[in-house]
Amino acid sequence: xxxxxxxxxxxxxxxxxxxxxxxxxxxxxxxxxxxxxxxxxxxxxxxxxxxxxxxxxxxxxxxxxxxxxxxxxxxxxxxxxxxxxxxxxxxxxxxxxxxxxxxxxxxxxxxxxxxxxxxxxxxxxxxxxxxxxxxxxxxxxxxxxxxxxxxxxxxxxxxxxxxxxxxxxxxxxxxxxxxxxxxxxxxxxxxxxxxxxxxxxxxxxxxxxxxxxxxxxxxxxxxxxxxxxxxxxxxxxxxxxxxxxxxxxxxxxxxxxxxxxxxxxxxxxxxxxxxxxxxxxxxxxxxxxxxxxxxxxxxxxxxxxxxxxxxxxxxxxxxxxxxxxxxxxxxxxxxxxxxxxxxxxxxxxxxxxxxxxxxxxxxxxxxxxxxx
Amino acid sequence: xxxxxxxxxxxxxxxxxxxxxxxxxxxxxxxxxxxxxxxxxxxxxxxxxxxxxxxxxxxxxxxxxxxxxxxxxxxxxxxxxxxxxxxxxxxxxxxxxxxxxxxxxxxxxxxxxxxxxxxxxxxxxxxxxxxxxxxxxxxxxxxxxxxxxxxxxxxxxxxxxxxxxxxxxxxxxxxxxxxxxxxxxxxxxxxxxxxxxxxxxxxxxxxxxxxxxxxxxxxxxxxxxxxxxxxxxxxxxxxxxxxxxxxxxxxxxxxxxxxx
Numbered sequence: 001x002x003x004x005x006x007x008x009x010x011x012x013x014x015x016x017x018x019x020x021x022x023x024x025x026x027x028x029x030x031x032x033x034x035x036x037x038x039x040x041x042x043x044x045x046x047x048x049x050x051x052x053x054x055x056x057x058x059x060x061x062x063x064x065x066x067x068x069x070x071x072x073x074x075x076x077x078x079x080x081x082x083x084x085x086x087x088x089x090x091x092x093x094x095x096x097x098x099x100x101x102x103x104x105x106x107x108x109x110x111x112x113x114x115x116x117x118x119x120x121x122x123x124x125x126x127x128x129x130x131x132x133x134x135x136x137x138x139x140x141x142x143x144x145x146x147x148x149x150x151x152x153x154x155x156x157x158x159x160x161x162x163x164x165x166x167x168x169x170x171x172x173x174x175x176x177x178x179x180x181x182x183x184x185x186x187x188x189x190x191x192x193x194x195x196x197x198x199x200x201x202x203x204x205x206x207x208x209x210x211x212x213x214x215x216x217x218x219x220x221x222x223x224x225x226x227x228x229x230x231x232x233x234x235x236x237x238x239x240x241x242x243x244x245x246x247x248x249x250x251x252x253x254x255x256x257x258x259x260x261x262x263x264x265x266x267x268x269x270x271x272x273x274x275x276x277x278x279x280x281x282x283x284x285x286x287x288x289x290x291x292x293x294x295x296x297x298x299x300x301x302x303x304x305x306x307x308x309x310x311x312x313x314x315x316x317x318x319x320x321x322x323x324x325x326x327x328x329x330x331x332x333x334x335x336x337x338x339x340x341x342x343x344x345x346x347x348x349x350x351x352x353x354x355x356x357x358x359x360x361x362x363x364x365x366x367x368x369x370x371x372x
Numbered sequence: 373x374x375x376x377x378x379x380x381x382x383x384x385x386x387x388x389x390x391x392x393x394x395x396x397x398x399x400x401x402x403x404x405x406x407x408x409x410x411x412x413x414x415x416x417x418x419x420x421x422x423x424x425x426x427x428x429x430x431x432x433x434x435x436x437x438x439x440x441x442x443x444x445x446x447x448x449x450x451x452x453x454x455x456x457x458x459x460x461x462x463x464x465x466x467x468x469x470x471x472x473x474x475x476x477x478x479x480x481x482x483x484x485x486x487x488x489x490x491x492x493x494x495x496x497x498x499x500x501x502x503x504x505x506x507x508x509x510x511x512x513x514x515x516x517x518x519x520x521x522x523x524x525x526x527x528x529x530x531x532x533x534x535x536x537x538x539x540x541x542x543x544x545x546x547x548x549x550x551x552x553x554x555x556x557x558x559x560x561x562x563x564x565x566x567x568x569x570x571x572x573x574x575x576x577x578x579x580x581x582x583x584x585x586x587x588x589x590x591x592x593x594x595x596x597x598x599x600x601x602x603x604x605x606x607x608x609x610x611x612x613x614x615x616x617x618x619x620x621x622x623x624x625x626x627x628x629x630x631x632x
Contacts, residue, residue, distance in 0.1 A: 113486060
């Protein structure tokens, strides 16, 4: 028997009810008809070495948008049937209420918030939790999970000041009063954009295998240089937790770290080539710390569109240095991705996470999407 | 005395008519295209676009866009909100085009990631949303990017047209040349032929419907036919409004994220 709502997220349902009630309060200001779209996705991933199926699910994704006189209401629940484990899971991907003031926009509810200019790699993009499961994603950014948050954007003549207060990730065991918070000022300008950010948000620490606050101050930029777009991010992290070898076993210590990223997008006809280099440097090198003082992550992506943008082929090469912990090794991954829009409703996707060097297994996936 | 005045006026009018005819006939290709580029199009414009993409098997795909444009003097700003199909809904695109040597600024907003992304504005030869129109074809091209030569006069649907050949100044251009058929009465292109790098006819743009809206001639229906792939794009424009009060704040990160 299928386990009904194996991972029913009670908080999601509470959030849905709260937001629906809020909308009812605003119902007198409803503008136009609601927009509703449905998406059904079938996904299967296989272990290339053992030729066995690893994950398989069918997902129903509902998008509901209702414009209000001074805002909007958006609900995006997903119902996933894990056909291998015979489990049913209901989750709220996004569900929020927007209210627009003269010079400010307020968003309350579960939402995706992106900070920084990097694609795929993260430096200052720390608000949303990331899925820890290893299944191959169609897009590297699919791994982000919506945060339950309040976001206020205040607009000046030159830029946007954004304040965020968020609840801890649902996957963490942090108390709900351990809020994440941060500020960002962003500017779009002639030839270049930049943003400055600071905050404290809980993120999963792969060394300690737990959620911990990441206290940081940072910024990012992107510049148009003709066929190139140059982008960069940097952040200084205070009191991050690391493991150190000791005679009594691994010991947690705190250290500051500087993370920097430099990337370039090169547009050449139908090709887009994107290179990103990220480096994390420990400020005070403690002895016996279970990682190198400097740890790098590189990504190289070549993308080309065919058949009037209906067929897109992406080739990712990702190199990631890892801490010196059991089961972790530096990894070099090859991630080809193919997406074909058979029609405006049907999209076929396929891809490979091939481990050239490292402990992770190589996996292949196929996906079929129907939007209506 | 009265007769002298009448004769003088008559002679002046006749002289002006003759001079006018001579000057029109003497126009160079460059002058004709200058009039086309400088044709009155309003300081601002809002419109809805519907693009119907038709492949060789007559299968159709439809894209709907809401567009706002405004000329601020030093900079011309444009913002597009994608309405359909569902997978691009709430995506928005913004372009700031400068009257100086400064390259255009372009951004795209990706709703699934809630992310603004700066993109390169150099690829004007890219096809727009899988259609047969490049960004250049949709109006991003300037007079100085081609050398213009008058090669004849013809009639299209009873309308007298100048036939002007346009040869790109830059060697690395998508087209080896284009030929524009300019309506003599109104300085508006009624047809345009696009030739590929080998000099073969690649595409033909045909104007199907023109209407005067608020004193401005507006193309409401045109079709681009790629003869080599037998793919067509019909571009329909509706709910056109000119010179409306469009706030500068519309062309901002806030509106790209909020959508319409």
